[in-house]
Amino acid sequence: MKVTMRVLISAILILSAAQIRGEAVNLTLYYESLCPDSIRFIRFQLYPTWLLLTDDNLSVDFVPYGKATFQGEAVNLTLYYESLCPDSIRFIRFQLYPTWLLLTDDNLSVDFVPYGKATQSKTSNGTWVFECQHGENECQGNKEQACALSLHQNNASIQVQFISCVMSAWSPPEAGSQCAETLGIDYTPIENCAEGTQGDELLAALGDRTHNFTPQITFVPTVAINDVYSQKDQDDAMSDLTSVICRYITGTKPDACND
Template sequence: MYALFIVSSIFLSFINGGLTIDCPNIPSKWCETKEIAQACGVTEQCTTYVWKTRVENELVNLSIYYETLCPDCRQFITTQVWNTYQSILDIVNITFVPYGNAKELYRPETKLYQYYCQHGAEECYGNLIHACVINFYPKTEEHMPFIYCMESTDGDIETVATQCAQKSTIDYDQITACTHSRLGNQLQHAYAVQTESLQPAYQYVPWITLNGEHTEDMQKQAEKDLIGLICKSYKGSDPPAQCMKNL
């Protein structure tokens, strides 16, 4: 990594509040602080190859297992998750898993899976739409506004999805094609496997995991104050201002 850093002299220095900071002879120390990186002329490289990776490794990983028409899921997503997204997205990875209490049955004659959902065929279709949107728009900033819109809007699934796509950056023609394709079926199956493989096994939805773990205490905290739970779990430097309010 550090072989990428090229500097003209190890004696580069600058004045910072009257103090001279020299570039260390040891490359492994060049990214220890922003001041040292500047003295060594490698600020851009430290940002790209060291600091950014370090920050990403410090993020809290939140996974939400849900189904689209579940009242409790909708409430959780449109309040706790949405507030978290708006306030502290820079310290959390949010992963949505749209499946919930659905059941799948493999049909050998079509080589496709058929789905049965707790709240009927409309929910299966909603789950499939979410799966396709997450696939084509994998960044949280891309799919979260759409998911929030759908979960906070009552009405026919197709109509609601179309309206929510128009309010966001989602190409709904692409999503419709996905929902009628083998790809959409495979995406839904992948979420089925992920949900059924949970340890401990899920008992209800919404079901959350934090850094791959789940406890009843964690679940209760998430439903009451998800921001506080994420902030408490964050071990990185420079917590956001919202976290400081929760201390």
């Protein structure tokens, strides 16, 4: 009761000064909805005081946030790569996947573009023909990954884990079935897509994206952060992708960014 009276007396003294100007006293309250001290203050101090003084004399500005942290949008990384490129394999295995595990898809969104330095053309009968830097097996591996990405476009976690699994295998173009089994997904739709025209169309679309990228891709893997290419980001990402992504995280950065 003594504490309450001291608060009321203080409020009245402030009010007296404000009333000379004919204004209500404004109180801004920063608090948390489950904080015991916040609950106690509002229940036994703020509300009784407001009832006594009324809103003619006391205006309250509530800010329910407290010591919360802010989660910004995930950083988007677009990766242009090839299924049999040693540099692509090394980057996904030792940079991309470990970084994604550390930062999670709350902070890192990956857009895979498995095409690289391939070329494509369409015959007179409408059939797509692809030529890949590391041969026919790479074209097939690119196509299989394009199909998996399309079929699981609404599950970012499966996308990252499937691509990381096949790219960590001894022969990525032949690892799809085993990786699908490991992740508990059905490989048959992926296989049917990769062996049919759907896979051709998906790979051709990725080819268009790759050929339209600025600047022209001369090295794979190539990374773009939030749809923007930076040579510094590219160079740094090859050895420390986590630091590159952490540069772009808004709001409260995860602990991995502070290590």
